[in-house]
Amino acid sequence: xxxxxxxxxxxxxxxxxxxxxxxxxxxxxxxxxxxxxxxxxxxxxxxxxxxxxxxxxxxxxxxxxxxxxxxxxxxxxxxxxxxxxxxxxxxxxxxxxxxxxxxxxxxxxxxxxxxxxxxxxxxxxxxxxxxxxxxxxxxxxxxxxxxxxxxxxxxxxxxxxxxxxxxxxxxxxxxxxxxxxxxxxxxxxxxxxxxxxxxxxxxxxxxxxxxxxxxxxxxxxxxxxxxxxxxxxxxxxxxxxxxxxxxxxxxxxxxxxxxxxxxxxxxxxxxxxxxxxxxxxxxxxxxxxxxxxxxxxxxxxxxxxxxxxxx
Numbered sequence: 001x002x003x004x005x006x007x008x009x010x011x012x013x014x015x016x017x018x019x020x021x022x023x024x025x026x027x028x029x030x031x032x033x034x035x036x037x038x039x040x041x042x043x044x045x046x047x048x049x050x051x052x053x054x055x056x057x058x059x060x061x062x063x064x065x066x067x068x069x070x071x072x073x074x075x076x077x078x079x080x081x082x083x084x085x086x087x088x089x090x091x092x093x094x095x096x097x098x099x100x101x102x103x104x105x106x107x108x109x110x111x112x113x114x115x116x117x118x119x120x121x122x123x124x125x126x127x128x129x130x131x132x133x134x135x136x137x138x139x140x141x142x143x144x145x146x147x148x149x150x151x152x153x154x155x156x157x158x159x160x161x162x163x164x165x166x167x168x169x170x171x172x173x174x175x176x177x178x179x180x181x182x183x184x185x186x187x188x189x190x191x192x193x194x195x196x197x198x199x200x201x202x203x204x205x206x207x208x209x210x211x212x213x214x215x216x217x218x219x220x221x222x223x224x225x226x227x228x229x230x231x232x233x234x235x236x237x238x239x240x241x242x243x244x245x246x247x248x249x250x251x252x253x254x255x256x257x258x259x260x261x262x263x264x265x266x267x268x269x270x271x272x273x274x275x276x277x278x279x280x281x282x283x284x285x286x287x288x289x290x291x292x293x294x295x296x297x298x299x300x301x302x303x304x305x306x307x308x309x310x311x
Contacts, residue, residue, distance in 0.1 A: 001251075001252055001280050001282070002280040002281060002292050002294050003292075004291055004292035004293070004294070005280075005281070005282055005285070005288065005291055005292050005294075008288070008291050009206050009207075009282075023211070024211065024212065024215040025215065025218075029091065029092075029122065029123075029219075032091075032092055033091075033092045033093075033094070033120075036088065036092045036093065036097060037092075037094060037096055037097050040096075040097040040098075040284075040287050041096050041097065041099070041100075042290075043100075043287065043288050043289060043290045043291055044099065044100025044101070044287060044288075044289045044290060045100075045290055046100075046289060046290050047099065047100030047101075047103040047104060047289055048103045048104060048106075048107035048108075050072065050073035050107060051070050051071065051072050051073065051103045051106050051107050052070070052071045052072075052073075053068055053069070053070050053099070053103070054068065054069045054071070055067070055068050055069075055095075056068065056069055056114075056147075058114075058116075058136055058139045058140075058143075059135055059136075059138075059139045060118070060119065060131070060132040060135050060136065061128070061131030061132050061134070061135045062119075062128070062131070062132075065116070065117055065118060065119065065132055065136070066095060066117035067095075067114055067115060067116050067117060067136065068095045068099070068102070068114070068115045068117075069112060069113070069114050069115075069147055070102050070103060070105075070106035070112060070113040070114075070115070071106065071112050071148065072106045072107050072109075072110055072111070072112075073107075075110065075111075075112065075148070077148060078148055078149070078150050079110065079111045079112050079148060079149070079150060080109075080111045080112075080149070080150055080153035080154070080155070080182070080307075080310035080311075081111060081112045081113070081114060081140060081144070081147070081148070081149030081150065081153070081154045081155070082105065082109075082111060082112070082113045082114070082154075082155045082156070082157050082185065082306065082310075083114050083116060083136060083137050083140045083154065083155070083156045083157070083166075083169075084098075084102055084105070084113050084114065084115045084116065084156075084157050084158060084162070085115075085116055085118065085133055085156070085157070085158035085161075085162030085163075085165040085166055086098040086115065086116075086158065086159070086161075086162050087158065087159040087160030087161050087162045087163070087187075087188075087284065087287075088120075088160070088161055088162075089160070089161050089190075089212065089213070089215070089216030089219070089220070090120060090121050090126075090129050090161045090216060090219065090220045091120055091121050091122065091215075091216050091219040091220070092120070093120075093161075093162075094117055095115055095117050097287065098115060098159070098287055099115075100287065100289045101159070101286045101287045101289070101299070102115045104286075104289065104296070104299040104300075104303065105157075105299070105302070105303055105306065107303075108299060108300050108303030108304070108307075109303035109304070109306045109307040109310075110307060111306070111307065111310060112147065112148050112149060114136070114140055114147065114149075116132065116133065116136040118132035118133050118136065118165070119132050121219040121220045121221065122218075122219040122220075122221065125219070125220060125221040126220050126221055126222045126225055126227075126228075126231055127225065127227050127230060127231070129161075129165065129220075130165060130168055130227075130230050130231060133165040133166075133168065133169050134168075134169050134172050134173070137154075137156055137169045137173060137179070137181075138173075138176075138179060140154060141154060141178065141179040152180075152182070153182050153310045154179075154181060154182055155181065155182055155183035155184065155185060155243070155306065155309070155310060156169050156170060156181060156183075156184055156185070157183075157184065157185030157186070157187070157306075158185070158186070158187065158189070159187035159188060159189075159284075159286055159287075160187070160188055160189065160190055160208075160255070160283065160284070161190055161216070162187075162189075163186040163187050163188060163189025163190065163259075164189050164190045164191065164192075164231060164233070166184050166185065166186055166189070167184060167186055167189055167191070167233055167239075167242075167262070168230045168231065168233070169181075170184045170242040170243055170245075171230075171233075171237070171238075171239065171242055172230070174241045174242050174243075175241075181242075181243040182243055182244075182309070182310055183243050183244055183245070183246075183306070183309045183310060184242065184243050184244070184245045184246075185245070185246055185302070185306055186245055186246065186247045186248070186259065186262070187248045187286060187302070188248060188249055188250055188253050188255050188256070188259055188283055188284075189247065189255070189258075189259050189262065190255055190258070191233045191234075191255075191258040191259065191261075191262050192231065192232035192233060192234060192258075193234065193257075193258045193261065194234040194235050194236075197257035197258050197261070198257055199253070199254050199255070199256045199257040199258075200213075200254045200255070200257070200258075203252070203253070203254040204254070205254075206252060206282050206283075207253075207282045207283040207284050208253065208254055208255070208283040208284070210254075213254065233262070235265070238269070239262075239265055239266055239269045239271065240269040240270055240271065241269075241270075241271075242266065242269075242271050243271070244271065244272040244273065244309060245263065245266050245271060245272075245273040245274070246273070246274050246275075246276065246302070246305050246306070246309070247259050247260070247262060247263040247266075247273060247274070247275045247276075248275075248276050248277070248278070248298075248302060249275070249276075249277045249278075250277070250278050250281035250282055250283055250285055251277060251278065251279035251280060251281060252280075252281065252282040252283070253281075253282060253283040254283070255283065256277065259275070260275055260277065263275035274305070276301075276302075276305075278294075278298055280294070281294070281295075281298070285298070286298070286299060286302075
């Protein structure tokens with residue numbers, strides 16, 4: 001494991017020693033969200049400052065939702081655009097928790113990034129977040145001239161739950177002649193494999209524990225919803241004709257096997273997909289910007305691949 005991240009985890013473990021963590025079910029959801037927001041924003045103070053961030057209200061599936069447009073310094077009037085969905089198990093996370101990460105993507109790739117504040121479970125169970133993600137992508141195409149997006153070079157992306165949303169939107173839009181996605185950026189995406197993967201069986205954390213995964217799933221409440229396939233992207237879901245993809249996984253992440261397997265499924269379906277694994281990284285590593293210089297290095301590599309894909 002990356003030594004800087006290991007030191008952070010060891011410090012957290014020492015601080016929690018002798019103080020058993022309460023079950024997530026026993027805590028108010030807003031308390032969990034606030035704790036996550038506080039922790040992640042504190043770990044991203046050194047994100048690039050040469051990026052303009054402008055808060056917007058855009059069309060969600062059931063009304064207006066928040067969004068944030070990132071424009072790198074010196075950007076021309078029109079650039080490629082990335083519609084980005086934050087992680088957090090569809091339950092926590094927001095524009096603030098992933099602000100530093102979006103700033104890195106915009107600055108290092110030299111493109112505009114539209115971060116989407118989709119509705120969260122359990123207040124808004126499935127498919128609210130997926131519906132908002134799709135509506136936001138459509139909004140980006142329909143308002144491309146207003147936000148400086150080149151409509152021929154629009155990508156979707158996300159990390160963890162956000163990676164699931166980006167993959168789902170890529171499938172939802174593949175037959176839309178007016179909104180042709182150019183790329184999908186899937187960072188340690190949650191795919192819900194048909195059978196529990198080896199990494200889900202063997203890894204209980206760090207960062208993403210079995211208990212947290214179970215809590216997130218309970219909050220989202222997909223169950224036997226008629227549209228469940230939009231979230232549970234199992235082998236029965238046709239992934240052909242979706243845009244080219246980059247799938248990134250982390251070596252110390254329970255989700256690593258399903259991300260790797262999803263990239264293989266895309267390739268088998270005729271979609272050009274690359275898979276990169278950062279073997280010494282953990283889940284959520286892209287938003288641990290101040291913890292390790294390796295995070296910045298990985299962000300630059302990912303942004304370079306995104307820039308090349310949208311060139």
